[in-house]
Amino acid sequence: MAGAFWGIVEDDRQGNPKKVTAEVLGEASRLAAKAGSQAEAIWITDKASESGIRLLGEWGARRVWLLENAAFAPYRGEVWTPVVTELAGTESPKAILGAVTTRQRELMARLSARLGLGLSADTTALALDGEQLVATRPIYAGKLLAKVTWAKTPWLATLRPNVFRAEEPQPGVAPSVERPAVSLPAARMTLVERREEASTGLPELAEAEIIVSGGRGMKGPENFVILEELARVIGAAVGASRAAVDAGWRPHRFQVGQTGRTVSPKLYLAFGISGAIQHLAGMRTSKVICAVNKDPEAPIFKIADYGIVADLFEVAPLLTQEFKKLLEK
Ligand SMILES: Cc1cc2nc3c(=O)[nH]c(=O)nc-3n(C[C@H](O)[C@H](O)[C@H](O)COP(=O)(O)OP(=O)(O)OC[C@H]3O[C@@H](n4cnc5c(N)ncnc54)[C@H](O)[C@@H]3O)c2cc1C
Structure with missing residues (x-):
C-alpha cells in the first residue's frame, strides 16, 4: 500500500528472521498506526520459510514483500539496492526502516544515495510530529543527541538494536504475501569463494540482552575463558575493548x-x-552497567550503575559461581 511503513528483514540465512526484525517491525507498526497506515516487511532472501512469514505477521507486518531468488545470497549491496529502489519507486512507501546490522547499514546507506534521500543512521527514537517524522540519534560519540527530520519521503532510518520495543506477538495473524517481479541486476563484484561461520556458541553481540566485556585488564587472550564461562551461565555474549582487540x-x-x-x-x-x-x-545506552576495575578512579565508574573495585580475576569466577547457584535453584 502506498504510504506504508516498511521494515527490512534481517535473517539468519536459513529462512529465519532475527529478533532485530521484530523491533524494526514493532516500531514500523506503532508509527503506521498513528499515520493511519500499515507496517510491511521487505524480505530479500534466497530461502524464505512459511514459519518465517508467519513470524513477520505476528511481529506486525500486514504484508510481506517477498523477494526470493538464489541471486540474493550472499548479500551484495549492488544487487539488493536496485531491487529495493525499484520496489520503492512503484509502491511509494512512507518510510523504510532497517536495523543497525552489518549488511543493513550498508544497504540503507546505498539506498539513501540511490534515492537521493536523507538517512538517520543509528536511530534511538522516532516520533511523528504531525505529518513529519522526527528521529533522535547520538552524535559526537554519544555526547549529544541530535533530532533530525527529512525533506522528502520515504523516510530512511536504521534503528539501534535492543532500543526499540517489539510488539506483543499476535499468534495466527497471517500477512498477505506479494512476490513482485523485479529486474535482477548482474552482480559485478567477485564472490568470496569460501565462507566460514565462526560460531562461539554464545549469543551475538548485537542481539544479546546481557554482554560481558573484557579489556586490557584481562592481561591475555587465554584469560577470556573466564568471561566465556560467566557468559555461558547467564546467557551473555562476550565483547571486548579496542585495546583487547x-x-x-x-x-x-x-x-x-x-x-x-x-x-x-x-x-x-x-x-x-x-x-x-x-x-x-x-x-x-545499556540499561544497567556494572564495572569491575581495580582502579577506583577509572572513568568507567562515572557511568556505571554498579561498581566493584577489585581484581577481576577474583570477582569474575565468584560471580560465575554465585550465578550458577542462583540459576540452579
Ligand atoms: C579514533 C579512536 C577510536 C577508538 N575506538 C574504540 C572502540 O571502538 N572501542 C574501544 O574500546 N576503544 C576505542 N578506542 C581506544 C580507547 O581510546 C582506549 O584506548 C581503549 O578503550 C582502552 O581499552 P581498555 O579500557 O581495555 O584499556 P585501558 O585503558 O588500558 O584500561 C585497562 C583497565 O583495566 C584495569 N585493570 C587492570 N588489571 C585489572 C585487574 N586485574 N582487575 C580489574 N581491573 C584491572 C585498569 O585499572 C584499567 O582501568 C579508540 C581510540 C581512538 C583514538
Whole structure:
C-alpha cells in the first residue's frame, strides 16, 4: 500500500528472521498506526520459510514483500539496492526502516544515495510530529543527541538494536504475501569463494540482552575463558575493548565502541576496561552497567550503575559461581 511503513528483514540465512526484525517491525507498526497506515516487511532472501512469514505477521507486518531468488545470497549491496529502489519507486512507501546490522547499514546507506534521500543512521527514537517524522540519534560519540527530520519521503532510518520495543506477538495473524517481479541486476563484484561461520556458541553481540566485556585488564587472550564461562551461565555474549582487540586477543567483530559495535543490552558487565570515551560511545545506552576495575578512579565508574573495585580475576569466577547457584535453584 502506498504510504506504508516498511521494515527490512534481517535473517539468519536459513529462512529465519532475527529478533532485530521484530523491533524494526514493532516500531514500523506503532508509527503506521498513528499515520493511519500499515507496517510491511521487505524480505530479500534466497530461502524464505512459511514459519518465517508467519513470524513477520505476528511481529506486525500486514504484508510481506517477498523477494526470493538464489541471486540474493550472499548479500551484495549492488544487487539488493536496485531491487529495493525499484520496489520503492512503484509502491511509494512512507518510510523504510532497517536495523543497525552489518549488511543493513550498508544497504540503507546505498539506498539513501540511490534515492537521493536523507538517512538517520543509528536511530534511538522516532516520533511523528504531525505529518513529519522526527528521529533522535547520538552524535559526537554519544555526547549529544541530535533530532533530525527529512525533506522528502520515504523516510530512511536504521534503528539501534535492543532500543526499540517489539510488539506483543499476535499468534495466527497471517500477512498477505506479494512476490513482485523485479529486474535482477548482474552482480559485478567477485564472490568470496569460501565462507566460514565462526560460531562461539554464545549469543551475538548485537542481539544479546546481557554482554560481558573484557579489556586490557584481562592481561591475555587465554584469560577470556573466564568471561566465556560467566557468559555461558547467564546467557551473555562476550565483547571486548579496542585495546583487547588491537592486542589480537579477540577478533574485531567483538569490539564494542566507536570503531566497533554499538550495543544496548539490558546488562553490560565491564571487566578491566577503563572507560575511554570511544568505548563508552558503543555501550553507554545499556540499561544497567556494572564495572569491575581495580582502579577506583577509572572513568568507567562515572557511568556505571554498579561498581566493584577489585581484581577481576577474583570477582569474575565468584560471580560465575554465585550465578550458577542462583540459576540452579
Ligand atoms: C579514533 C579512536 C577510536 C577508538 N575506538 C574504540 C572502540 O571502538 N572501542 C574501544 O574500546 N576503544 C576505542 N578506542 C581506544 C580507547 O581510546 C582506549 O584506548 C581503549 O578503550 C582502552 O581499552 P581498555 O579500557 O581495555 O584499556 P585501558 O585503558 O588500558 O584500561 C585497562 C583497565 O583495566 C584495569 N585493570 C587492570 N588489571 C585489572 C585487574 N586485574 N582487575 C580489574 N581491573 C584491572 C585498569 O585499572 C584499567 O582501568 C579508540 C581510540 C581512538 C583514538
